[in-house]
Amino acid sequence: MLKGLLRLAPAAALLIMLGATAHAEDGRRVFTGTLGKMPIVMELETASAENISGRYFYQKYRKDLALHGIKNGEMLVLDEGEQSYGDKLPLPKIQLHIEPNRLWGDWSNDEGKMLKIELVEAKQPVIPASTLPYLVRLHESEPYEYRRLQGLQLKQGKTETFNGYSLQWWGEPQTKLTIFEIVSGYTPEARERINQVLMGRLWQEVVGYYECFAGSGGAFYIQTIKPLLITPAVISVDVSTEVNCGGPHPDNSEGPINLDAKTGNSLTLEDVLWVGRGSPLHYEEGNNEQSSGAFNAYSEYRSKEFAPWLVGQLRELYPDQMLPGSDENCAYNEEDHWQFPTWYFTENGIKLGPNFSHAEAPCAYVDWSVLPYNVVKQHPGGVALQLP
Structure with missing residues (x-):
């Protein structure tokens, strides 16, 4: 299937x-219609009359064009696009009349070209x-x-x-x-x-x-x-x-x-490996439906229990790489770099990748930081797995 x-x-x-729906909770609204003869989809954030923002794309090309402007009475007055730093080039303008569930008006540029816009608020099927x-x-x-x-x-x-x-x-x-x-x-x-x-x-x-x-x-x-x-x-x-x-x-x-x-x-890392007290946590990074309390518990575990334990293990397994000063640019012996590592399964163990700032990004790419399965199996996580 x-x-x-x-x-x-x-x-x-x-x-x-497919359609879309209004986002009443944050002021976002989605419209569909045409600019000239071209079908477009537009999203507008209208919570503040003095700071209207949004974007739209031509269905043919799918790439966004940014919008920003104001609400002036029953009109939206918007600029299309972004100025590069130092530029003062004229931007295309969009002026839209506001009606219930409908916007209509014109797109124009400094060369005198003008196109009609017709939009209706999209519905969610x-x-x-x-x-x-x-x-x-x-x-x-x-x-x-x-x-x-x-x-x-x-x-x-x-x-x-x-x-x-x-x-x-x-x-x-x-x-x-x-x-x-x-x-x-x-x-x-x-x-x-x-x-x-x-x-x-x-x-x-x-x-x-x-x-x-x-x-x-x-x-x-x-x-x-x-x-x-x-x-x-x-x-x-x-x-x-x-x-x-x-x-x-x-x-x-x-x-x-x-x-x-x-x-x-x-699987989260705690589903596979747990070195804390009590039952293993299950926190999914990027899942916005989880509570702030769940994140706080997860963050505290990672910083106070997991990272110190992991650094201790890596020092025993890879003393040369983890020796302070072994790499003048990458302090692999510091716990901060191991609180939220990337990870995946390999044939020999779990490969963990240290976390570094953008400026230090090359430090994150190491090939030696594998935690063998004989160590992992001594600290099983929340999901019963048959590891290699």
Whole structure:
């Protein structure tokens, strides 16, 4: 069932009827319509009449154009785009009359070109039960981004075998982002849940790609996907990105996917390894539905129990690398760098990556910081796993 869904690119099968909804809680509203003859989608944040902000994209191109301006009576007066530092070039103007659930007006530039704009507030339809979980969350929380995916279709790529499992690769042609699904091994139910997570990550990266290109000259977004370990018990996939979304320097990051192969559930480090008192915590970074109290407990555990323990283990295992002053630029012996490490499964143990500031980013890329499974198994986490 999932393979068919992927060929239809959930977008083609599921997003044709999609709409968006007003975000009453933060003033965001989503509109659809035309600028000239071109279909567009627009999001406006209207909580402050003196500081209207927003963005829109042409459905043909999908890349954002920034909006900012004011509400003047029953009119929105907006500038399109951003001025580069030191520039004072005239920006295109958008003036929109405000009516209940409708905006209409004109787009114009300094060359005298003028185009009509017609917009209506987008509505939120019911979506099919087969929609990928990530797209369901996007549908509820970010209808503008959900709209952006409308019409995108995945292209089937190469097949390969990894650790005895068959992988089918898929790519999104416009962004050139890719990921694979697992098409052999596991029960059909577990495989479907695993692939839902993997494909959800692909669509998440597509959203990130277009957000990165929001009016920023010279932006780029390069992603590398690599299977790391696939066993009957666990799955690890490396997701590395190099991006420049307008800052002075590019950002490099790793965001591995770690899954319980039997259930398809994402794993936190505390699900696998627990060195604290009491029952293991389960805190998912990036999950905004968790309470501030849960984060405080998680942060306290990581700083006061986990990081000191991990640094002690690494000093015993890798004394040369962890020796103070062994690297004049990277103080690997300091606990702060190991509170929130990246991690994934390898054949020999859990690979943990230290955390450094942007200026010290090269320090994060080390190949020696593996915690062997014979150590990990002495400190089991909250999920029963058959580790290698």
